[in-house]
Amino acid sequence: MSLSELHVQHLRCIEAAELxxxxxxxxxxxxxxAGKTSLLEAVFLLGRGRSFRTRHTEQLIRRSTQRLTVFGRTAGPIERGVGFAFDRDTGVEARFDGLPVKSLVDLTLAIPVQVIDPGIHKLIEEGSHRRRRWLDWAVFHVEHDFGEHWYRYARTLRQRNAALKIRPSDARPWERDLATAGERITHARRRALHDLERHWRQVTARLDCPQADLDYMPGWREGITLAEALDSARARDEMRRTTSAGPHRADIRLSIAGKPAREVLSRGQQKLMAAALSLAQLRLLKESVGLVPTLLLDDPAAELDATHLGAFVEEISTLGCQLLATALQPKIQGFQVPDRVFHVEQGRVRPV
Ligand SMILES: Nc1ncnc2c1ncn2[C@@H]1O[C@H](COP(=O)(O)OP(=O)(O)OP(=O)(O)O)[C@@H](O)[C@H]1O
Ligand SMILES: [Mg+2]
Structure with missing residues (x-):
């Protein structure tokens, strides 16, 4: 998949841009x-419905304007048009070939996009939420009914939690559905992580990145079913008024010789490892479903030494992805000559 056109309006310092x-x-x-990262954010919004820099999409709306819009057209035999808007009053609106999309999963499937940016080490360093989201993006693509189970789980979880807050005795009827959807999510994630493992070993070896073991922690005690876990946690859940067991609490544990990766790796190594996770994921998508997403690289030369950068560039070039990379200069150390160059100055973009 690649994008042939990108139109951006009222996003951060960009008033209007067409690429x-x-x-x-x-x-x-x-x-x-100048607005370089803002352009990458625009592409990410199209494919993910959110920014990779902030959870608060309204921050992306240009100051003293009401609404940002992004439009993208995909290349290929069948061109598709995807539009995303965020309005200060009405929030998100997304369209696919002119029709409103039901959920952001439709965007994920229409515009597969991955990013490697200077904040990528947070994938290793911070809480489990980022790692679940990282894994789920790949699972949405490789397991066709994952989106359905994921939504059913999220909805049932909200209902059970609402019951726990209002009248705990009403929480129990939701547990059967919650357990069924939760087990399905867990199986799909485990399968994807298992398939990723081989790519992970290869990519880390090629990038000369420390080898870490990847383990899926399901979000409840090993050896029992989710239904049993919900049952045994019920008294505690009623007291805390929230659901404590399930795949919404899962994690992907990264360990090196039994120690958490975040405790033993340097910042640069964390970046390399997080990049390796994403590159392994791109390999998995290519091999298992023939999907080649667009890859956004924000300031890729930052914090990697020449040897690691060389290996990183080599690894990316074998994927054959469409690349959008930012830099302070019209070239990036270690990278080939670009096919197209854009210069950004105070929010204005022009092809060079
Ligand atoms: N909501 C907003 N409205 C208008 N301007 C904004 C808004 N949010 C951020 N900005 C400005 O837009 C610009 C965004 O820049 P961006 O992060 O895209 O720059 P960049 O070219 O990636 O820079 P760097 O090289 O430092 O990474 C900044 O000057 C910032 O102050
Ligand atoms: Mg930037």
Whole structure:
């Protein structure tokens, strides 16, 4: 998959921009604060419905304007148009070929996009939420009914939690559905992580990244079913008024010789490891469903030494992804000559 056109309006410092993208390597360069990362955020919004920099999408709306819009057209025999808007009053609106989308999962499937940015180490360093989201993005693509189970689980969890807050005795009827959807999610995630393992070993070896073991922690005690876990946690859940067991509490544990990776790795190594996780994921998608997402690289040369950067670039080039990379200069150390170059200056974008 690649994007052939990108239109952006009222996003951060960008008033309006139109880019005709190459299916190969697109370089976006300009000074600090010019709007380079904002353009990558625009693409990410199309495919994920959120930014990779903030949870607060309203922060992306250009100051003193009401609504940001992004439109993208995909290349290929069948062109598809995806639109995303965020309004200060009405929130998200997303369209696929002109029709409103039911859920953001539809965007995920229509515009597969992955990002490697200077904040990527948070995937290793911070809480389990980021790692679940990282894994789930791949599972949505490789397991066709994952989206359905995921939504059913999320909805049932909200209902059980609401009951626990209002009248705990009403929580029990939700448990059967919760357990069924939760087990399905767990199986799908375990399968995807298992299939990822081989790519992970290969990518880490090629990037000369420390080898870490990946273990899926399901979010409840091993050896019992989710139904049993919900049953045995009921008294505690009623007291705390929230559901304590289930895949919404799962984690992907990364350990090196039995120690948590975040405690033994340097910042640069964490970045390399997080990048390796995402690259392994791209390999998995390519191999298992023939999907080649668009890859956003925000300032990729930062914090990697020449040897690791060389291996990183090599690894990316074998994937054959459409690339959108940012830099302060019209070239990036270690990268090939770009197919298309855009210069950004105070929110204005022009092809070079
Ligand atoms: N809501 C907003 N409205 C208007 N301007 C904004 C808004 N949010 C951020 N900005 C400005 O938009 C610019 C965004 O820059 P962006 O992060 O895209 O720059 P960049 O080219 O990636 O810079 P760097 O090289 O430092 O990473 C900044 O100058 C910032 O102050
Ligand atoms: Mg930037």
């Amino acid at each position: 005709e993208l190459s299916p190969g390597f697109n370089l976006i360069w300009g000074d600090n604060g």
